[in-house]
Amino acid sequence: MTNFLCARGLSCIRQDRVLFEALDLELSPGQLLQIQGKNGAGKSSLLRLLAGLSTPDDGNILFCGQPLALQAEQYAASLCYIGHQSGIHEHLTAVENIAFWRAAYQLPFTDSMDLLGQLGLAGLEDIPCRMLSAGQQRRVSLARLWLTQAQLWILDEPFTALDQQAIQRLQQRFHQHLAAEGAIIVTTHQALSQDFPTLKTLELAYRW
Amino acid sequence: MVVTFLRRELVLLGRQKADWLNPLLFFIIVLTLFPLGVGPEPNQLRIMAPGIVWIAALLSVLLAAERLFRDDYRNGVIEQLVASRQGLMAFVLAKAAANWLSTGLPLVLISPVVAMLLGVESKAFVAMMLTLLLGTPLLSILSVLGAALTMSADKGGILLALLILPLYIPLLIFASAAIEAASMGLPYSGQLAILVAMLLLALALVPLAVASALRINVS
Numbered sequence: 001m002t003n004f005l006c007a008r009g010l011s012c013i014r015q016d017r018v019l020f021e022a023l024d025l026e027l028s029p030g031q032l033l034q035i036q037g038k039n040g041a042g043k044s045s046l047l048r049l050l051a052g053l054s055t056p057d058d059g060n061i062l063f064c065g066q067p068l069a070l071q072a073e074q075y076a077a078s079l080c081y082i083g084h085q086s087g088i089h090e091h092l093t094a095v096e097n098i099a100f101w102r103a104a105y106q107l108p109f110t111d112s113m114d115l116l117g118q119l120g121l122a123g124l125e126d127i128p129c130r131m132l133s134a135g136q137q138r139r140v141s142l143a144r145l146w147l148t149q150a151q152l153w154i155l156d157e158p159f160t161a162l163d164q165q166a167i168q169r170l171q172q173r174f175h176q177h178l179a180a181e182g183a184i185i186v187t188t189h190q191a192l193s194q195d196f197p198t199l200k201t202l203e204l205a206y207r208w
Numbered sequence: 209m210v211v212t213f214l215r216r217e218l219v220l221l222g223r224q225k226a227d228w229l230n231p232l233l234f235f236i237i238v239l240t241l242f243p244l245g246v247g248p249e250p251n252q253l254r255i256m257a258p259g260i261v262w263i264a265a266l267l268s269v270l271l272a273a274e275r276l277f278r279d280d281y282r283n284g285v286i287e288q289l290v291a292s293r294q295g296l297m298a299f300v301l302a303k304a305a306a307n308w309l310s311t312g313l314p315l316v317l318i319s320p321v322v323a324m325l326l327g328v329e330s331k332a333f334v335a336m337m338l339t340l341l342l343g344t345p346l347l348s349i350l351s352v353l354g355a356a357l358t359m360s361a362d363k364g365g366i367l368l369a370l371l372i373l374p375l376y377i378p379l380l381i382f383a384s385a386a387i388e389a390a391s392m393g394l395p396y397s398g399q400l401a402i403l404v405a406m407l408l409l410a411l412a413l414v415p416l417a418v419a420s421a422l423r424i425n426v427s
Contacts, residue, residue, distance in 0.1 A: 051291045054427045076293035083291075085284025089216075091223045096216060100285075103212035104295030128223070154291075 004029050004183055005050070005152060009059035012045050019045055020204055021058070029151070029181040032174060032196050034188060037204030043187040044084060044156055046204065050185060051081040051154050080105075080150035084157050086141040090130035094121055094140045097129060101144045115146055120166065134161040145173055153177065153184045167193065209298040210305075217306030227275055228310035235268040235315055239322050250327045257326040258387035261336060265315050266347065266376050272311040273351035274368055276303060277359040277422075286359075287426040300418045304352045312344030328391070335390030339383040342403040349410045350375050356421035379406060 004027055011021035019042030027033050035043050048054050050061065052068055052075060061068045063075045088097040098112045116125050119139045129137055138161045145153065159167050171194040174184055178198060192199070221228055242260050243253060280286050289295050319340055323333040354372035358364030386399035 053287065053291055073293060076291065079291060081288055081291035083284050083287055085282070085287065087284045087288040089220065089279060089283060089285060091220055091279075092216065096219060099212060100216050103209045104289060104292055104299075106209065106294055109212075 004064065006062040006065075007050070007059065008062070010046075010049060010056045010061070011058040012042055012049060013057045014042075014045060018207055020207070023059070025202060027152075027183050027185065027200075029183055030178050031183050031198045031200060032178060033183075033185045034192065034199060034201045035185065035204060036188070036201060038206040041204040041206045043204055047081075047083070047154050047156050047185065047187060051079060051083075052076065053081075078151045079154065080144060080148040080152070081154045082141060082144065082156065082158065084160075086137055087144075088129050088137060088141050090137075091128050093126050093128055094132075094143070095125045097140055098143050098147070102147055105144070105148055105150075107147055107149070112143075115143055118146070119143055119169075135163055135166065138162055139166060142170060145170075145177075151182050153182065153186075155184065155186045157187055157189075159188055159190065209295060210301050213295070213298050213302030214305055217302050218309070221306060221310045228272065228314070231268040231272040231311050232314045232318070234271055235264050236318065236322075238264040238267070239325060243325065253326050254328060254332075254391065257323075257328050257332070258336070258384035258391075260326065261319070261322060261387075262339075262343075262380050262384050265340065265344065266373070266380060268315070269311050269344070269347040269351050270354075270369055270372065272307065273355045273372070274358075274365050276307060276352060276355035281359045281425070286422055290423050290426050296419050296422065297415060300352065300356075300415045300422070304349050304415070304418075307352060308345050308348035312340075312348050315344055316340045331393060332387050332391035335387045335396055338400060339386050339403060342400065342407055343379050343383045346379055346403070346407045346410050347376065349407075349414045353414050353418050353421065356418045356425070359422075360425045379403070382406075 006027070007023065007025045010023040012019045023046070025033065035046060037043050045054075049056050052072060063071060068075055087101070092100070094116060095112050098115070099109070102109060113122075113125065116122055121136060121139055124132060124136065129140055132140070142158060158170060162170065171192060174196070175194070177184060178196070239260065242256070246252060246256065277286065289299055316337065319337055320333070323336060328336060350372055354368045357371060358368045361367055382399045382402050386396040386403070389396040389399065
């Protein structure tokens, strides 16, 4: 199962502008793929293609050697996608938001207090998320990464608004996931501060 | 999963009371204005009552529909649910159930007061309760469909009405026909059977359409 996820000749056109074309990428279990590029270069569009949310204008995406469309269910079950929107409802508390995603990922119900403590959100569990700071909201959103059993994570700008300590903790979680044969695709503007031996980078150029 | 999702929707409705109080108040206001507008002549009101009650119910459910998916669309919950696939159908069912509990059920509960206001006789009143009980779940399911189709439209309100009101028309015809038949002492089980049939058909098929509409809207 070397080519866990593999894309061949992908292209994406938005509003008559070619974001990228003939893009190839490969990802094996245990690898971290960092996608870089200027604003508007098509990073989020690429992630949405890879998450199966939109279909490429050309090319195809293979998961375990099979086209994505043929096994959308299995692919979705092994995927955890967090887009640039938080995926949390601002009128719900951190605990309620986490319970929602736990149910959506069909995980058994357990107490989220330990997890909130780990994420530095202890004492904030019964405050609606709209009262939290941007970084705290991001932490609630990313709490899913501590719950999910998905093998592939696709994360759009996960480090936005996080403080140094939270960034370190998230990268430690990346290490754990990679060590457990997981794979991660992430977009960031900053270089990762920790050392990842299996890091691959992909630079998307801004095209006019 | 559906239970957790339903609880979430109910918690949200508890915190955003305007979402379900406004449609209910709208229903009451429209119905209190009618006797003032057309005059308090009891016979006239009695004849018009089935139509008035149902038109007010349609519009008040429509009022609640616009906001159904908007927050979850904006904050990315729907996009990420679509990506995970597993939770989508349960989410749709929970939305429809919560919508009925918050807008349909209050209309059923308040209908005795409405019946008194419009001078509806007891025979017709039973029919009115029954049609509301069978018809409002159908209204909720269809409005969930409309909301799903229009959630990414910026000001989707009028588009939603254009899409969904035609689907409400069969319901309006059979529900008010049932009340009218009852007020004349005629059997109305036929009309009720059609309402049940429409409800079951919608329950079986509309959630699939809603899930597809959500998928299309985030792709």
